[in-house]
Amino acid sequence: MIFKVHWIVDGLAEIEAKNKEEAEKILQEDLEDYVKNSDPLMNKFVAKSIQGSAYMPGSDDETSTKTNIENKEKPDEENS
Numbered sequence: 001m002i003f004k005v006h007w008i009v010d011g012l013a014e015i016e017a018k019n020k021e022e023a024e025k026i027l028q029e030d031l032e033d034y035v036k037n038s039d040p041l042m043n044k045f046v047a048k049s050i051q052g053s054a055y056m057p058g059s060d061d062e063t064s065t066k067t068n069i070e071n072k073e074k075p076d077e078e079n080s
Contacts, residue, residue: 007045015054023054 017023031050034041041047 017054020054024052027052
């Protein structure tokens with residue numbers, strides 16, 4: 001049997017820009033280029049849309065995406 005699967009990829013990037021609109025445009029263009037040049041994304045996974053919204057980080061946000069990714073890659077010292 002064939003099943004259709006609706007999938008969503010959620011991500012977070014830090015973009016240096018003058019304003020929210022510019023940050024969204026920079027990421028949108030980069031992602032569109034990536035998807036259009038990816039045979040699996042265009043033909044196997046059939047990417048149909050890209051959507052996102054920029055915002056200024058607040059006190060509830062994690063301070064740095066890169067820092068958090070690096071911390072997740074480090075072994076947990078308490079369990080060593």
